[in-house]
Amino acid sequence: MTSFGKFRLFRRFRPRTLRGRLTLGLVVLMTVIFAGVGVTTVELLHGYLIDRLDQQLAAAGPRYAQSLEHGLTHAVDGDTRGQAVGTFGARAAAGVVTQVGVIDSTSVNGSSTGGVTLSAADTRALLALPLDGSAHTVRLSALDEYRLRAQPGADGDILITGLSLEHVEDTLSELAMAELAVFAGAVVLAALGGAAWVRLALRPLERVARTAERVSTLSLASGEVALDVRVPDADRQDEVGRVGASLNRMLGHVDDALTRRQAVERRLRDFAADAGHELRTPLAAVRGHAELALRRGGSSSPLPADTRHALTRIEAEARRMGAIVDDLLLLARLDAGRPLESVDVDLTLLVLNAVDDAQAADHAGDGAAGHKWRLDLPGDPVTVRGDPHRLAQAVANLVTNARVHTPPGTEVTVGIAAHDGSVRLTVEDTGPGLPPELAARVFDRFSRGDPTRSRASGSTGLGLAITRAVAEAHGGEVTVESVLGRTVFELVLPCRPGPHAA
Numbered sequence: 001m002t003s004f005g006k007f008r009l010f011r012r013f014r015p016r017t018l019r020g021r022l023t024l025g026l027v028v029l030m031t032v033i034f035a036g037v038g039v040t041t042v043e044l045l046h047g048y049l050i051d052r053l054d055q056q057l058a059a060a061g062p063r064y065a066q067s068l069e070h071g072l073t074h075a076v077d078g079d080t081r082g083q084a085v086g087t088f089g090a091r092a093a094a095g096v097v098t099q100v101g102v103i104d105s106t107s108v109n110g111s112s113t114g115g116v117t118l119s120a121a122d123t124r125a126l127l128a129l130p131l132d133g134s135a136h137t138v139r140l141s142a143l144d145e146y147r148l149r150a151q152p153g154a155d156g157d158i159l160i161t162g163l164s165l166e167h168v169e170d171t172l173s174e175l176a177m178a179e180l181a182v183f184a185g186a187v188v189l190a191a192l193g194g195a196a197w198v199r200l201a202l203r204p205l206e207r208v209a210r211t212a213e214r215v216s217t218l219s220l221a222s223g224e225v226a227l228d229v230r231v232p233d234a235d236r237q238d239e240v241g242r243v244g245a246s247l248n249r250m251l252g253h254v255d256d257a258l259t260r261r262q263a264v265e266r267r268l269r270d271f272a273a274d275a276g277h278e279l280r281t282p283l284a285a286v287r288g289h290a291e292l293a294l295r296r297g298g299s300s301s302p303l304p305a306d307t308r309h310a311l312t313r314i315e316a317e318a319r320r321m322g323a324i325v326d327d328l329l330l331l332a333r334l335d336a337g338r339p340l341e342s343v344d345v346d347l348t349l350l351v352l353n354a355v356d357d358a359q360a361a362d363h364a365g366d367g368a369a370g371h372k373w374r375l376d377l378p379g380d381p382v383t384v385r386g387d388p389h390r391l392a393q394a395v396a397n398l399v400t401n402a403r404v405h406t407p408p409g410t411e412v413t414v415g416i417a418a419h420d421g422s423v424r425l426t427v428e429d430t431g432p433g434l435p436p437e438l439a440a441r442v443f444d445r446f447s448r449g450d451p452t453r454s455r456a457s458g459s460t461g462l463g464l465a466i467t468r469a470v471a472e473a474h475g476g477e478v479t480v481e482s483v484l485g486r487t488v489f490e491l492v493l494p495c496r497p498g499p500h501a502a
Contacts, residue, residue: 018205019198026194027187034183041179042172049168053147054135056084057163062151064089065159068099088146088162090126091153097123098157102143117142126150126160137165145169204240207232208247215251224262227255265335273332279325287318327462330393331445334469340387347423347493348381350392351414354399358412361403370408376415376426384423384493386474391493394470394478397463398427398489406431418495422476425491434482442480443468467491 015021064083068091083103091099100116118126122140129136129150139145148162211231218225230251231244290311293303303311355373362370384391402412412429434442441447446461464478471478476493 019195019202022198022202023191023195026198027191030187030190031183034179034186038176038179038183042176045175046168046172049171050147053163053165053168057135057147057149057161058133060084060087060161060163062153062159062161064101064103065091065151065161066153068101084163086164086166088140088143088148088160088164090160091157092127092160093155093157095127097126127158129158129160131158138162204233204238204244208240208244211244211247220254220258225255225258227251227258269332269335273329275328279321283318283322283325287315287322290315290318324462327466330390330466331462331469334466334473340390340473342385343388344383345386345388345391346381347384347391347395347416347425348377350388350395351375351377351399351416351425353392354396355414357396358399358403361400371403371406372409372411374411374413376413378416378418382416382418382423384474384495386493387470390470390473394467394491395425397467398425398478398491401463401489402427402429402431402487421495423493423495425493426488427490428486428488430485431487433484433487434480439480439482443478 015024060083064087068089085103087103089099089101089103090097097118100118102116119141122142125138125140126148129138129148131150131152133149133151135147135149137145138148143164145165146162147165148160150158150160153159208231211229214229215227218227218229220227230248233241233244293311294308294315352375355375358371359373399412399414402410406412406429410429410431412427415426415428417424417426438447443464445465447464468478471491471493474493476491478489478491480490481488
């Protein structure tokens with residue numbers, strides 16, 4: 001496995017919470033410490049036991065090897081008495097090991113010279129021992145590990161004496177097993193206690209996290225927001241307390257900013273509503289005077305051509321300004337959250353009327369059918385709950401948008417489908433599509449793809465903004481997807497059929 005694969009495996013199985021990572025770090029740290037303590041104690045004890053064994057080997061001297069040198073089969077003058085069971089002795093002369101023996105518990109008078117067969121490797125290891133009187137560890141295949149000490153004999157031979165390391169290894173194994181059991185239990189207790197302690201220590205941080213999660217669920221985009229969520233117990237003097245206090249100060253600043261923003265939005269809505277109401281009367285007066293002047297200029301006293309054109313333009317612009325004022329007043333009412341009418345609305349009928357009006361506008365524009373209109377409607381009427389006038393305006397705006405902003409000959413398909421508790425109304429056209437920068441802001445107010453064409457066609461740039469406001473007021477949404485040759489506007493409304501849906 002590559003290092004990158006190991007890193008990915010580690011990231012996959014590592015704890016995902018801070019509490020888990022802290023507990024795991026504590027367990028790993030204690031495991032490393034205990035392992036270091038265990039290895040150190042074993043090594044220290046091993047050195048101590050080897051020193052004791054070397055002292056015993058030096059005290060024993062070459063007596064057992066000397067008894068082998070003279071071919072003795074039993075003790076003479078106590079030469080081998082007091083030798084430990086398992087003592088090894090050997091005699092070498094002229095590069096050849098001549099005698100080998102090991103003391104065992106069944107030996108006569110504690111001495112035995114038989115039962116040991118050395119391999120060639122064992123012989124080479126014995127002959128390679130330095131004659132400096134120091135002890136060396138050698139593994140004999142016929143026996144086990146021994147501490148061996150070689151000395152020159154009186155006849156020019158080499159006397160080798162050794163003691164087994166079996167007791168040393170047994171003692172170290174018992175110590176290692178005891179330490180492993182104790183340290184394993186200590187690690188388990190440390191893991192349980194550490195997890196409980198970390199959980200207790202991180203409670204203030206969990207309160208900070210819960211507060212942040214509650215704030216993240218609040219809708220702060222628009223409208224009046226009551227940001228009264230705060231971190232409890234934020235007066236602590238530790239790091240978590242400082243984080244909580246900082247978060248509370250930040251939430252206070254955000255609350256002040258949202259309050260000021262709401263006040264500004266309220267003033268803007270009030271201004272738009274007041275301005276709309278104030279403009280309605282003079283616009284109606286201008287339009288009325290223009291119409292009256294045009295009617296009075298009859299055949300008896302015809303108006304000059306430039307005067308008639310000016311009056312006609314005044315009347316047209318007054319109509320256009322009146323439409324803008326009506327749209328602004330509607331948006332102001334929707335922004336203010338004023339309740340809408342809630343009745344059963346036949347959405348299928350609204351689509352049929354909007355498409356019929358669009359076809360009539362196509363014929364009235366140039367005397368020929370400009371667009372190819374298609375319907376994709378279910379067999380039964382689709383009913384939703386809402387304000388019939390506002391929904392009719394939203395549907396008409398979508399259909400009109402497809403008619404006005406696509407060239408003649410474009411195929412426009414209007415469909416309705418009910419799915420998963422919602423009704424989806426789609427207006428799809430095969431026009432040139434929307435540029436990405438325009439698609440991102442197409443539902444903004446006064447957003448126009450071609451200002452010159454929009455003004456000529458009477459567009460105010462508020463139609464799609466009104467559609468979005470109406471959809472959101474009914475608990476729905478409106479979206480757009482556009483590529484070259486295909487643009488789809490989708491209006492999604494909650495499906496809440498009334499008793500007259502059939």
